[in-house]
Amino acid sequence: MSNNHTHTEGEYIPETYIPHAESHGTGSLWRTFWILLGITIVDFIIYFAFGASMARNIVFIAFGIIKAILIVGIFMHLNYEAKFLRWMIVLPAVIFLSYLVCFLLIEGNYVSLEKYF
Amino acid sequence: MSNSSTVSSTSIWTGGRSPFNVSYGKLMMWIFLLSDAFTFSSLLVGYGAIRFSYAGSTTPWPDPATVFNHFPFAHGLHLPLLFVSLMTLILIISSVTMVLAVEAGHRNSKSEVSKYMFLTILGGAAFLGCQAWEWTQFIHEGGRLDSNLFGFTEAAHEHAKHLKLFDSVHWTDADKISGPVPFASLFFIVTGFHGFHVFSGVVINIIIWINVMRGTYERRGHYEMVEKVGLYWHFVDLVWVFVFTFYYLI
Incomplete structure (x- = not known):
């Protein structure tokens, strides 16, 4: 794989890249x-x-x-992370959780498991 | 690092840098935790659906306050919520010591990182001990994966009398066997799944702590491994917030 990262300083290797962390x-x-x-x-x-x-x-x-x-x-420090990381973590969680909770609230009424237990 | 300052924000996806500005390992830890969050939310939503299905039933869902009402060295006293609140406190404190270890890692202070890591491990072990005690109580009183002796408690019977379901029958111990089985099985599955996360978190914490004391991260020049295990540890705390809310408070 050729390395044509002309617009960055230094060498960027994804697997070893560690951003500088600062104490808040x-x-x-x-x-x-x-x-x-x-x-x-x-x-x-x-x-x-x-x-x-x-x-x-x-x-x-x-x-x-x-x-x-x-x-x-x-x-977990997410407030201080990059914008794309924040959204990548928060959006799927919010979408999937609201989907699950809405199903529970809408359909939960019809479920009666009593006869099975 | 210097990368982010020299590259304009429009070229963030053109390669040559991490668009998320985190290391590969930390990004993967976040994605793992996201998937784990889905698992736990599915478990809790399933719990909600099953509990909801017993509303208005003749074998109502037991009130957690009448089941989890014990405290060590306080035999026979009705003390609901006190013990789980103590467990919550222990987990919050161990979360703080973890985040203090991460903060000390940013300052490359090996002695402080190892001190706070040790306190975090102690907190995790204390939480596990509390959970073992609570499970022992529950099993001792008849909680099993496939049966539940807490279904028809005295309070539930009063409620049923109020609904004119049983106007002349007195509550006896024999009635105790008629509770909803999922109450006990879900207790073991949900708190057990969380407890296993705590256990594995403690094991990983111990491994990282040994590495800290051996100077592995000092030689490496950064304490990023402490941050990664910290993410996992805070996630365990996060899950407990919802287990506490849905299993004990509601």
């Missing part, structure tokens, strides 16, 4: 930790303060999504 400090990491901890404590309080209801479930799922965004964005 620990401030945002600890802040994320306290937010995650806080949300979990609020989860705990809501669980005992309110009875089971659809509203409570929606709050729990919303908190779960917020925690997921924080973990993926800050801890």
